[in-house]
Amino acid sequence: MSKVQAQIISIGDELLLGETINTNASFIAKSLQRIGIEVSKIWTIADVEEQMIDTIKSAARETSLVLMTGGLGPTNDDKTQKVLCTLTEDSLVQNKDVLAELKARYISRGKRDNWEVNKNQSLVPANARIFVNENGTAPALWMTYNDTTCIAMPGVPFEMKALLTKQILPAIQEVFSTEHIYYRTLLTYGLGESVLLHRLKEWEEALPSDVKLAYLPSDSQVRLRLLGSNKSRQVVEQKINQYIDELTSLLPDVAVGVEEETNLVEQIMNKLNHTKSTLSIAESITGGSLSKSITQESGVSSFYAGSITAYATESKVNVLGVDSHLIEKHSVVSAEVAKAMAEGVSRLYKTDYALATTGEAGPTKGDSDAEIGTVFIALKTPTEIKVVKHQFGKIRQTVIKRATNAALTMLWKEI
Numbered sequence: 001m002s003k004v005q006a007q008i009i010s011i012g013d014e015l016l017l018g019e020t021i022n023t024n025a026s027f028i029a030k031s032l033q034r035i036g037i038e039v040s041k042i043w044t045i046a047d048v049e050e051q052m053i054d055t056i057k058s059a060a061r062e063t064s065l066v067l068m069t070g071g072l073g074p075t076n077d078d079k080t081q082k083v084l085c086t087l088t089e090d091s092l093v094q095n096k097d098v099l100a101e102l103k104a105r106y107i108s109r110g111k112r113d114n115w116e117v118n119k120n121q122s123l124v125p126a127n128a129r130i131f132v133n134e135n136g137t138a139p140a141l142w143m144t145y146n147d148t149t150c151i152a153m154p155g156v157p158f159e160m161k162a163l164l165t166k167q168i169l170p171a172i173q174e175v176f177s178t179e180h181i182y183y184r185t186l187l188t189y190g191l192g193e194s195v196l197l198h199r200l201k202e203w204e205e206a207l208p209s210d211v212k213l214a215y216l217p218s219d220s221q222v223r224l225r226l227l228g229s230n231k232s233r234q235v236v237e238q239k240i241n242q243y244i245d246e247l248t249s250l251l252p253d254v255a256v257g258v259e260e261e262t263n264l265v266e267q268i269m270n271k272l273n274h275t276k277s278t279l280s281i282a283e284s285i286t287g288g289s290l291s292k293s294i295t296q297e298s299g300v301s302s303f304y305a306g307s308i309t310a311y312a313t314e315s316k317v318n319v320l321g322v323d324s325h326l327i328e329k330h331s332v333v334s335a336e337v338a339k340a341m342a343e344g345v346s347r348l349y350k351t352d353y354a355l356a357t358t359g360e361a362g363p364t365k366g367d368s369d370a371e372i373g374t375v376f377i378a379l380k381t382p383t384e385i386k387v388v389k390h391q392f393g394k395i396r397q398t399v400i401k402r403a404t405n406a407a408l409t410m411l412w413k414e415i
Contacts, residue, residue: 003229004176006032007059009043009052011070011080012155016046024069024160031164036178036229037065047077049086056087060148065176070155072138074120080141080152081125087145090125098122098139101132131167135159140168149175182236183227184244185216185259188251189409193217196224196251203250211243220405223259256412264408265297271415272303277352277382279411281307282320282345284332285359285375289404305349310341316358320344333358333368335387338378346380353415354380355407359390361399375403379410386414 008028014020022044029039040063045051052071059066071080085091099122121137124130129142136159141152151168153160188196193215204213210230216223226243230236248255256264272279283290291307294300308319313332316322322340330336338358346354359375360368375390388410392402 004037004065004178005040005063006037006065006067007041007043007063008039009045009055009059009066009068010155011045011047011052011068013046013077015044015070023157024155027157027161028067028069028164031169032067033181035169035173036181037172037176047071047079049079049083052079052083053087056083056145056150060146060150064148065172066148066150068150068152069160072141072152072154074137081123084128084141084143084145084150084152085125088125088127088143090127090143092123093126094122095124095130095139096122097132098124098130101134102137105137129171131163131171133159133163135162142168142171179229179231180233180236181227181229182233182240183225184240186224186226186244186247186251187221187256187259187263188224188254189221189256189264189405190254190413191222193222196222196254200247200250203246207243208239211239213247220402220409221264253413263297264405264412265294265300268294268408268412268415269297269300269303271412272353275415277415278303278305278349279353279355280305280345280349280351282341282354282356283307283309284311284316284341284357285361286357286400286404286407287311289400290355290357290407293404293408305351308345308348316341316344321347331368331370332366333360333370333374333376335376335378335389338376338387339380339385342378342380342385352382353411354378355411356380357403357407359392359399359403361396362394363396373399375399375406377403377407377410379407379414381414386410 008025010022010025015022025042032039043055045055071078102122125143131140133139133154136154136156138154140163143150153163207213211226211228214225216225224247226240228236228240244258256267281291288309294304310316310320313327317324320341321344322337326336326340338356341356342354356378360370360372362372372394373392375392376387378385378387390406392399
């Protein structure tokens with residue numbers, strides 16, 4: 001079975017100006033992949049009729065399915081309907097279903113002042129298949145141009161997502177014969193992409209041709225995605241589940257678990273709850289992001305006592321009880337200070353485990369001569385205190401993210 005391919009056209013000057021991030025294209029591409037349709041190209045174009053016409057023509061020559069977002073509103077810069085009518089030699093007519101939906105919504109909200117403008121949203125191409133937009137005024141359109149299916153959707157993300165998920169994807173599956181695509185992603189922490197590539201080289205080379213392994217690195221973690229396709233959903237799911245189990249067994253020291261089922265914080269919570277242990281955190285360089293990464297998960301109050309963000313040197317001394325002579329001797333960015341911070345917060349909260357971070361995130365140096373990107377992470381356990389030095393580069397946000405992930409990884413490996 002040949003795979004169906006699609007192209008995505010995102011329409012809007014605001015996308016090209018950088019005022020709006022194009023999250024729609026990403027959502028559409030992921031959604032199509034899940035039903036076995038590959039995206040071969042993504043276009044981002046302006047609200048210019050000639051450009052829209054040329055792009056749709058180009059896409060239609062290359063693929064049998066085109067999905068568009070944007071340009072369906074009531075204002076003068078919304079030209080998608082007009083362009084589609086031009087290409088298909090169609091004309092606009094009033095759709096009674098869309099009109100009724102719009103009128104009912106306006107009456108229920110007590111809005112009548114802009115009704116005359118927005119009722120024009122019920123004017124649609126005569127030969128289009130219409131998908132009523134329950135969350136907005138502009139319906140989605142399904143039209144055929146030169147044997148290519150062209151689907152136009154509103155640019156407002158929550159409107160587009162609801163239309164695509166609830167109505168358009170099922171309609172696509174009715175028309176196009178596709179294979180089932182299934183993937184699972186293994187979360188790993190502590191090893192870089194190149195090291196994992198070397199460790200998995202022979203195993204990866206032995207994978208069948210219909211199973212693909214992708215390395216997705218990001219800030220001290222690498223996600224390993226196994227993807228397969230087959231006419232039978234049961235067959236592809238069984239195959240990918242088998243290989244994800246093999247992959248997990250090959251990486252016992254860094255594999256956290258399957259992304260769709262667990263995450264690093266959840267693993268930490270389960271392990272600390274099992275031993276009835278508690279955790280506290282003292283943050284300097286990470287500025288609260290480490291605590292946030294834990295508290296965004298529900299149920300963490302069972303083990304997590306709290307944190308102190310001691311950003312200034314004075315806070316480390318006055319709140320955490322770090323000896324000022326220690327700072328003078330070793331610098332605020334040092335293994336000794338990281339250790340004292342972990343001891344201090346553990347003492348304050350009376351916890352079994354404590355994490356502490358201190359370092360230089362840049363772009364300028366603070367109360368230390370340490371190189372930008374230098375990070376010390378301390379972990380206090382019931383029996384000892386461990387400190388690790390890292391160098392995470394020169395970009396401030398990257399340093400903070402990597403320090404946060406490295407601290408969680410250090411705790412996870414210890415427990």
